[in-house]
Amino acid sequence: MKILLDENIDIRFKTLFANEPHEVYTVRDMKWNGVKNGALLKLLRENNFDCWIVVDKNIPYQQNPSTIPCTIIVLDVFRNTLKHISPLLPKLLVRLSDHPGKG
Numbered sequence: 001m002k003i004l005l006d007e008n009i010d011i012r013f014k015t016l017f018a019n020e021p022h023e024v025y026t027v028r029d030m031k032w033n034g035v036k037n038g039a040l041l042k043l044l045r046e047n048n049f050d051c052w053i054v055v056d057k058n059i060p061y062q063q064n065p066s067t068i069p070c071t072i073i074v075l076d077v078f079r080n081t082l083k084h085i086s087p088l089l090p091k092l093l094v095r096l097s098d099h100p101g102k103g
Helices: 011-018 036-046 083-095
Strands: 001-007 025-026 051-054 069-075
Touching: 001 011, 011 025, 011 083, 069 083
Parallel strands: 001 025, 001 051, 051 069
Antiparallel strands: none
8 A cells, every 4th residue: 555644744653664565655755845735635646645644634624525536544643743643553554454445
């Protein structure tokens, strides 16, 4: 499964996927820093991403669901720090393994 970690997610979170069968990229890896969500959705489609992981709880309400080219997983955290998002990894991996896409 090809996964994009949103710009607001600590880039070190990517290293926690090291032993997983997923291709994980950050917005920084893709050189998409500062790209607005509408344009980012187009890039997700053009680059065949299966999943976009975000911490912005408003994304599902800001975008038309029919234009979203992949699964969006919103991490519900008190604070957007590695310390707070790391404990979500086990549940996230379960969710990704249930994904009907590639992976």
